[in-house]
Amino acid sequence: MRVDLQTVEEQLPDDSSLREPLESALAEIERLNLTVKDTLEVARRGRIGSQPVELSDPLNAAARAARPAFEARGATLTVEAAPQQPLTVRGDTGALEQLFLNVIQNAAQALEAGGAAVVRVGREGESAVVTVHDDGMGIPAEALERIFDPLFSTKEGGTGLGLTIARRIARAAGGDIRVESPSGKGTTVEIRLPLAGAPEGRAL
Secondary structure, eight states, X not given: OHHHHHHHHHHSOTTOTTHHHHHHHHHHHHHHHHHHHHHHHHHHXXXXXXXXXXXXXXXXXXXXXXXXXXXXXXXXXXXXXXXXXXXXXXXOHHHHHHHHHHHHHHHHHTOOTTOEEEEEEEEETTEEEEEEEEOSOOOOHHHHTTTTSTTOOSSTTOOSOHHHHHHHHHHHTXXXXXXXXXXXXXXXXXXXXXXXTBOOOOOO
16 A cells, blocks of 8 residues: 555655645555564563653554544544653553553453443553543443453454453553443443553563
8 A cells, every 4th residue: 555655655756635635645654564563572572662652652653543433333432631851751652552442452352332441541540541441332241251251242243352452561561450330321431551661661
């Protein structure tokens, strides 16, 4: 796709109104390429990079990527304002974006028309804490015990890999994921990641 779009870009007049959306599409393809590359690297090595990443960057990118899934269901996604002081963690921007995207998309898939999900960001001690809450029907207790199992899914057509990959990335960054879901009362996913300066990511 990138090659085809670059070919089109070369043939466009400089003043074409299509140039801006084309450049935006090329930038999005490059972002997706980075995300997949970083995620595959985590899968291969069981570790994550250690460069400083401002948490809002991958989180906001994931929210933008997931928003069409909410719109398609007639549901809403709200990302509450992060703390005034930036929260910096260590990791790969692309892999962290995939972590947040998997969790936020799961929230979208749990919603019916009129449903809502809220993303909140905070700090507790030396950890950044991201919570994603949806007001769907929740997860039955017997299924909740297996949600991180590879290939297990409660959704028709689901791959059963979204939360498995998300937890792998979180743990590779030295953090973890916790899920609470009283049946019929929605689901809350809590992601904890150590702030930069805390011990670096560990092997899985």
